[in-house]
Amino acid sequence: MRRLPAAERREQLLDTAARLFAERGYAGATTAELAKAAGVTEPIIYRHFASKRDLFIALIDRTGAETIRLWEQHIADAKEPAERLRRLIGVNPMVSPKGRGVYRIIVQAMMEIHDEKILAALDRHIAALHKFLCGEVVRAQESGQVSNRFSPEITSWLLIHLGLGYGVLAPLGMPGHARDTTGMHVRDVVEQLMLGVK
Amino acid sequence: MRRLPAAERREQLLDTAARLFAERGYAGATTAELAKAAGVTEPIIYRHFASKRDLFIALIDRTGAETIRLWEQHIADAKEPAERLRRLIGVNPMVSPKGRGVYRIIVQAMMEIHDEKILAALDRHIAALHKFLCGEVVRAQESGQVSNRFSPEITSWLLIHLGLGYGVLAPLGMPGHARDTTGMHVRDVVEQLMLGVK
């Protein structure tokens, strides 16, 4: 077996666990499967994490932080506030093909909130996400380029609901999901509503 | 033990299972707990359902149908199309305090889509829900009383995403969720957007 230094192995365990937890959820992904996916045996998981639950919570924290980081990265070099907001909506990692596979861990975790530590981890993430989005909406509204019809807070809740709702439904793979017969996508609608008439 | 006729017992099993599955999810609610909640022992579950999975799927079907029926009921006697749409948004059983506790079964089921029968049941529900909402949006738009800026299909997807997103997040119980400091609620925003300027 190819050995890895502890930090590398821990990261690899998180990476492989991310995929399995996203697809199967917390209970559905067994420690045997998690170990196999990482190419190790089960005791190695416990070398790095006190329990399966701790691994899951570490992943919630990591995924939450990574989602916001990705989002910030995608909008970083937009010149105009309106463009920046357009990108905020258009490349949302909660729902983008690239990001939502991993973000589903957060969605799966939403089903485990009877566990107080998981609930706490989710609270942290949603609070950080709401704060981030608020900051962006404030910025855009203050520039005068986009509608300030609704407050940044309420707008951010809307964006979060839309992101979560889309993320819940997209994996069903329903034909025509989130589109209409003209090819318009909900993203376009959200963009128009957010950038709306002042 | 007080005996119930088969049809009554089946209904009672579905009722009690609804609460447990909504709270704990499919894997989290054990057959022992389901039986206890119904005041019977485990073999009785198997008298009425071939498996735990079949019970769960029966609940998805029932919950989906009931949600739409409740929705229809709430809007049935609205006089004006605009009022009807306002009610459609305002008393959405996906998110209302009364309905969302049970609707969480649908949300929980969204996490079990690796099971093809559960996936199929969800497909049926979402397709029916989308169809129902489209019908209502068409009706409202044709009356000329509400905006037809966006198609009924795309509008319905938006409403579904918002409902699911809210339903996922509400059980976290975060202070200030879905509101802003003025007390405005996302429901008000959705209403204004849907009834928007023509």
Place this chain on the structure above:
DNA sequence: GTTCCGGGTAAGTGTACACTCACTTTCGGC
């Protein structure tokens, strides 16, 4: 080459789970 630290495995453990089976009890019809 040797030693030692830390990464890794094979085998196992006790408990929980979905489900079954043999038997009991209830209740309505006669």
Place this chain on the structure above:
DNA sequence: GCCGAAAGTGAGTGTACACTTACCCGGAAC
């Protein structure tokens, strides 16, 4: 009251699961 059908129980089963333990081994430093 008796009988039979159907509803119900107690005890159990085999398997899966999260986690542990004793031991092994790779690789870097000397």
